[in-house]
Amino acid sequence: MAKGVLGNDPFQRGAAARQELQKPAEPKQEPEQNDAPRTQAAPPAGEGKERKKAAKAPASPAPSAKAAPKGKTAKGRGAARSARPAAAAQPRKPREPEPVVDDRTAAIGTAASEAGSPAEVAERVSAGPIAEVGSTADTATAGPPPSDVEDLRGAAPAESEPEPARHRSRERVQVAEAAQLEREEHRGVEQTVAVEPFPARIDGSRSLEPSAITHADPNWTERAVGLAHIARDVVTQALRSETFEQLLAAAQGVARAVRTGIGAGSTAEVDPYGKDPYLEQQLMPVADFLYERYWRVSVEGAALLPQGACLLVANHSGAMPFDGPILRQALMRERPDLAEARWLVEDQVFHAPFLGTVFNRLGAIRACPENALRLLAERRPVIVFPEGVQGMGKPFAERYQLKRLGRGGFAKLAVRAQVPLIPVAIVGAEEAFPLLAKLPGRALGLPYLPVTTPPLPSKWSIRFGDPISTSQYAPDAADDPAAVQQLVDASRGAIEGMVSALLKQRKSVFGG
Amino acid sequence: MGEAKADMGGESNKPKLRVALTGATSDLGTLLLPRLLADPDVDCILALDIAKPQDHEKISYRRVDLTRHDAESELVEALTEEKVDALYHLAFLLGPRRNAAFAHEVEVAGTHRVLSAVAQAKVPRLIVPSTTALYGAHGQHPALLPEASALVASPPSRFLRDKLEVERQVTAFREKHPETTVVVLRLAPLVGPTVNNPVTRFLTRKLVPTLMGFDPLWQAVHEEDAARALHLALRAPHGGDYNVVGRGVLPLSRMIREAGGSAVPLPGPVARAAIRAINASGARVLPIPMLDYIHYSWVADGSRAESELGFVPRHHARDAVASLRRAV
Numbered sequence: 001m002a003k004g005v006l007g008n009d010p011f012q013r014g015a016a017a018r019q020e021l022q023k024p025a026e027p028k029q030e031p032e033q034n035d036a037p038r039t040q041a042a043p044p045a046g047e048g049k050e051r052k053k054a055a056k057a058p059a060s061p062a063p064s065a066k067a068a069p070k071g072k073t074a075k076g077r078g079a080a081r082s083a084r085p086a087a088a089a090q091p092r093k094p095r096e097p098e099p100v101v102d103d104r105t106a107a108i109g110t111a112a113s114e115a116g117s118p119a120e121v122a123e124r125v126s127a128g129p130i131a132e133v134g135s136t137a138d139t140a141t142a143g144p145p146p147s148d149v150e151d152l153r154g155a156a157p158a159e160s161e162p163e164p165a166r167h168r169s170r171e172r173v174q175v176a177e178a179a180q181l182e183r184e185e186h187r188g189v190e191q192t193v194a195v196e197p198f199p200a201r202i203d204g205s206r207s208l209e210p211s212a213i214t215h216a217d218p219n220w221t222e223r224a225v226g227l228a229h230i231a232r233d234v235v236t237q238a239l240r241s242e243t244f245e246q247l248l249a250a251a252q253g254v255a256r257a258v259r260t261g262i263g264a265g266s267t268a269e270v271d272p273y274g275k276d277p278y279l280e281q282q283l284m285p286v287a288d289f290l291y292e293r294y295w296r297v298s299v300e301g302a303a304l305l306p307q308g309a310c311l312l313v314a315n316h317s318g319a320m321p322f323d324g325p326i327l328r329q330a331l332m333r334e335r336p337d338l339a340e341a342r343w344l345v346e347d348q349v350f351h352a353p354f355l356g357t358v359f360n361r362l363g364a365i366r367a368c369p370e371n372a373l374r375l376l377a378e379r380r381p382v383i384v385f386p387e388g389v390q391g392m393g394k395p396f397a398e399r400y401q402l403k404r405l406g407r408g409g410f411a412k413l414a415v416r417a418q419v420p421l422i423p424v425a426i427v428g429a430e431e432a433f434p435l436l437a438k439l440p441g442r443a444l445g446l447p448y449l450p451v452t453t454p455p456l457p458s459k460w461s462i463r464f465g466d467p468i469s470t471s472q473y474a475p476d477a478a479d480d481p482a483a484v485q486q487l488v489d490a491s492r493g494a495i496e497g498m499v500s501a502l503l504k505q506r507k508s509v510f511g512g
Numbered sequence: 513m514g515e516a517k518a519d520m521g522g523e524s525n526k527p528k529l530r531v532a533l534t535g536a537t538s539d540l541g542t543l544l545l546p547r548l549l550a551d552p553d554v555d556c557i558l559a560l561d562i563a564k565p566q567d568h569e570k571i572s573y574r575r576v577d578l579t580r581h582d583a584e585s586e587l588v589e590a591l592t593e594e595k596v597d598a599l600y601h602l603a604f605l606l607g608p609r610r611n612a613a614f615a616h617e618v619e620v621a622g623t624h625r626v627l628s629a630v631a632q633a634k635v636p637r638l639i640v641p642s643t644t645a646l647y648g649a650h651g652q653h654p655a656l657l658p659e660a661s662a663l664v665a666s667p668p669s670r671f672l673r674d675k676l677e678v679e680r681q682v683t684a685f686r687e688k689h690p691e692t693t694v695v696v697l698r699l700a701p702l703v704g705p706t707v708n709n710p711v712t713r714f715l716t717r718k719l720v721p722t723l724m725g726f727d728p729l730w731q732a733v734h735e736e737d738a739a740r741a742l743h744l745a746l747r748a749p750h751g752g753d754y755n756v757v758g759r760g761v762l763p764l765s766r767m768i769r770e771a772g773g774s775a776v777p778l779p780g781p782v783a784r785a786a787i788r789a790i791n792a793s794g795a796r797v798l799p800i801p802m803l804d805y806i807h808y809s810w811v812a813d814g815s816r817a818e819s820e821l822g823f824v825p826r827h828h829a830r831d832a833v834a835s836l837r838r839a840v
Contacts, residue, residue: 263727263777267763268830272811273655274729274761351651351808353725361763370654 246285253282260361261354267361273342273371276361283362291329294457295428296512301464302334309376309419310467312341312383313410313491315402315499316391318429319436319452321349325362327383327426330462342375343383344368348447369413376417383424386410389447393438399430400499402492411470411487412478420467423491425498428460431509459512461502465494528555529746532596532635534578534587534626535603536571537563539707540641543739544600545571551743558594560587561603578603578622579614587629598637598746601626604678606702606709608671608799619674620681627685630692639745640682641738642698644755646675649728649808656813659698659753669801686751693751697741700757700812703832704735714798715771716836721786721798722806724777727765729809733758734827734835741823748821757814759828764806770830772837 238244256279259265267276280287291297314327324343331341344367350356356364365371367384375382385391386405394403414421433452441449468490477483506512531548535541536559548554549570559565560576574590576583591599603622609615623640630638646663647653653661663676679696686694701711711732714720733741733756741756748754765775778786787798798806817823 260727262724263722263765264775265727265763265765267727267766270729270761270763272761274763274809347651353723357725357727365655366653368652368654370656370658374654374656 249282250285250289253279253284253286256282257358257361261358263357265361270361273363273365274360275342275363279361280363287325287329290455291326291333294455295326295432295460297326297330297428297460297462298512299330299334299462299464302330304464304466305331305335305338305381305422306420306467307338309379309417310381310422311372311376311410311414311417311419312381312422312424312464313405313495314383314385314424314426315400315495316385316387317400317426318433319392319450320433320455321345321355321359321385321392322433322455323426323429324359324364324383324385326429326460327424327462328363331381331383339378339380341381341383344372344385346385346388348389352446353444369409372413373417376413376419381422384410392450393435393448396430396434396436399434400427400503402496402499405488405492408484408488411484411491414470414487415473415483416475416478418470418475420469420471421487421491422467423465423494423498425463425465425495425502426460427462427499427502427506428458428509431458432456432460456510458509459506461506461512463498463502465498468494529553529597530556530558530594531598531600531746532558532560532591532594533600533602534560534576534622535601536561536565536573538602538604539606539702539709540602540604540738540742541565541600542706543735544602544742547739547743548746551746554746556594558590558596560590578625579617583622584625584629587626588632591629591633591635596633596635598639599626599630599635600639600742602641604641604675605671606707607713608669608710612670615671616674620677623678623681627681631685631689635692637693637695637746637751638682638685639695639697639742640678641742642679642696642753643675644698644700644731644757644810644812645672645805646679646698647810647812649804649810651808653808653810655809656811657755658813659755659816669799671799693748695745695748695751696753697745697756697817698753698812699738699741700731700733700755700814700829702735702738703732703836704738705835705838707735710798710802712836715767715833716773718773719776720768720773721783721790722764722768722775722777723783723803724779726807727763728806729761729811730764730767730829731757731761731811732767732829732832733825734832737823737825737827737832740826741817741821744821744823750820752816752820754817754821754823755812755814756817756823757812757825758832759825760830761811762829762833767829767833770833770837 256266260267260276260279265276265279267279269278270276312327312331314323317323324345328341328343331338340363342363342365345356345359345364346367349359350364350366365375367388372382372384386409387403388406390403394401411421432455433450434456435450435452437451438448439451441447468487470487473480473483529551531554533541533544533548536545536557538561541559541561542565545557545559545565548557549568554570557568557571559571559573561573562575562577564573564575565571572594574586576586576590601623603626604619605615627638644657647657647661648664650664663679682694682696685692702709703712703715737758738756741754745754762770765777768775777783784800784803787800787803791798791800814823814825
């Protein structure tokens with residue numbers, strides 16, 4: 001059917017002749033003459049593709065997104081080819097024997113613009129040649145049997161390999177246009193109306209005028225329906241793709257986190273500390289992305305972590321307290337055999353609006369001895385940042401310089417609970433969130449409002465040090481300042497040593 | 513009630529108990545009475561109230577008005593005559609009243625009279641309900657509040673100040689009279705199809721203003737669980753304070769949703785203004801001093817009631833709050 005319609009098109013015959021005319025007219029395309037045999041072969045391939053599509057068009061009018069790459073070479077070739085006549089289209093136009101002004105032509109132009117094309121005249125003009133190329137080849141090959149079509153299709157990708165890159169890139173720009181218009185063609189062909197695809201009159205915005213579109217032509221409605229079908233299929237295919245699913249899941253997770261932060265979340269269940277397991281699950285794609293791809297966290301020494309309760313003492317850095325969740329994630333990934341770790345956050349973060357609420361749902365717990373002892377009694381690893389807000393609030397110039405480790409509360413806790421201290425060094429967080437300035441944040445209930453960049457893709461490294469045992473002290477030694485100071489100094493030394501080692505090891509902030 | 517029998521276990525050989533209740537027709541009294549009636553060990557129930565409870569062969573009623581100056585002597589007389597083994601002091605208001613002076617008279621002065629009567633009549637056991645709201649909602653609180661936490665109700669609300677005063681009196685009484693076993697049950701917000709208190713009224717609004725950026729953890733105890741805990745206190749091995757909470761905790765936003773409304777997070781100052789406006793319009797949504805409770809979490813640790821009182825909540829906070837929706 002399609003063939004018949006295209007074969008009867010008077011324009012098709014003209015096109016074959018025009019191609020002959022064109023070649024000598026464009027000496028600057030000389031190098032492409034080498035491709036002559038290829039370009040001869042390509043149109044039938046494009047035609048075969050078209051015919052195939054036309055055959056299955058009633059079932060699914062649009063080529064699937066997955067099928068698109070397959071047809072790329074053929075279509076790309078068609079587009080490349082059409083680009084050449086397009087360049088010569090303008091001078092040729094006056095000679096064009098096209099008395100009929102078809103609304104369909106206008107619709108093609110509209111379709112091109114609707115498809116979000118840059119609406120370059122040359123590109124729109126190329127719509128004609130595409131069909132032209134197809135049907136020219138059709139007449140030339142006089143309807144190749146399906147097997148031939150297959151052969152040619154098979155040959156096409158092989159030929160495309162040696163093609164110069166610049167051609168390919170130019171082709172690619174037009175692939176989308178061409179594909180869209182080709183589909184459009186088929187809709188028209190299907191409707192068994194003689195198509196006049198050569199856009200003789202498309203040389204300006206004239207054909208795009210709303211009056212032309214709203215003209216009471218029933219075909220326009222059908223075309224719109226066809227377009228809608230195409231759009232729907234493209235969208236459906238896109239929606240089915242895995243990447244999109246992941247993206248959607250991540251977006252849902254973030255949306256849920258935002259709702260939770262505002263205080264209108266859909267949390268259905270929390271543990272007594274306020275952790276929502278589903279939120280963590282939903283945010284997993286985002287967390288994975290940050291951990292694996294964005295910050296490319298590398299972890300050392302996780303194998304040394306003891307089973308059961310322990311107190312992980314880490315340096316706090318960066319304007320935003322993301323080192324806690326990342327360290328927790330590192331523990332979950334590297335040591336899934338350990339009990340679920342929790343991290344303690346200082347009041348200023350825990351009671352910060354939005355952030356504190358979200359962190360709480362993600363498993364953060366307010367830093368206080370009662371909470372820490374309870375968590376340790378549950379035989380969990382507990383993450384503490386003894387520097388507190390001091391560690392986060394230091395200017396970027398003082399990055400990775402440890403502040404005072406609180407008042408040694410963590411060491412007292414470790415002694416009282418008789419659990420080992422694990423020094424942890426985190427490098428990369430300072431550059432991910434450099435603190436640029438502090439604004440007064442009293443109104444929000446914050447000590448200050450940090451001014452920082454959006455998260456930068458610095459490379460993170462986490463190193464777990466050797467456990468510092470507290471078993472040599474009796475639990476009541478927690479009240480002995482000397483013993484506590486000893487543990488604090490040991491932890492501080494270990495963390496500082498590991499931080500400077502990691503910094504020395506690091507060749508580039510972002511490269512690692 | 514087979515459940516009540518199960519609770520008693522093999523204690524049926526023990527001597528029969530004679531129980532007295534002040535405020536037998538209060539919310540908690542109404543909840544507890546059927547359980548006591550079903551308890552075969554409870555021989556006799558002495559209802560001391562201004563209203564007469566249901567007629568039952570076990571129940572004997574004496575009209576006592578705790579706000580009257582002569583209530584103390586009446587109580588002493590009743591408690592001594594009946595040889596009461598345990599007294600439930602349930603004559604409390606469950607929510608603030610406009611007439612704050614009356615509330616103070618019932619709660620603080622009434623408790624004072626009850627305590628001195630108990631001391632004079634040498635009643636061996638005293639059971640007093642209280643509320644976990646007395647811990648207050650503070651930023652400095654640990655995730656789970658044990659019974660030993662200081663009672664510092666955040667707001668200068670008269671209602672909670674009265675409750676606090678009651679607890680102080682009871683604590684002083686406990687120290688002074690070690691011969692009496694004093695059990696204080698601090699109940700999480702009491703919800704259920706039949707109760708009506710500030711929390712249920714707050715939760716069952718269509719639109720509930722909350723503070724944007726905050727979603728504190730709340731608890732709730734179902735009325736059946738509360739009644740069961742009160743009943744269990746009759747045989748508590750030793751006195752003390754017990755947090756009585758339902759299973760689980762929920763963020764406030766979820767509680768509101770379970771109750772059938774929707775939370776409207778408003779930025780702090782706007783929320784304050786909105787709550788003031790609603791309060792001024794007559795429909796009291798939440799007293800302004802109570803804002804802390806929708807700002808910070810207040811979760812009491814119920815593990816002591818579980819280990820020492822044998823109280824295991826049957827209702828999750830979610831179901832407890834959902835029962836409000838069904839009741840409406």
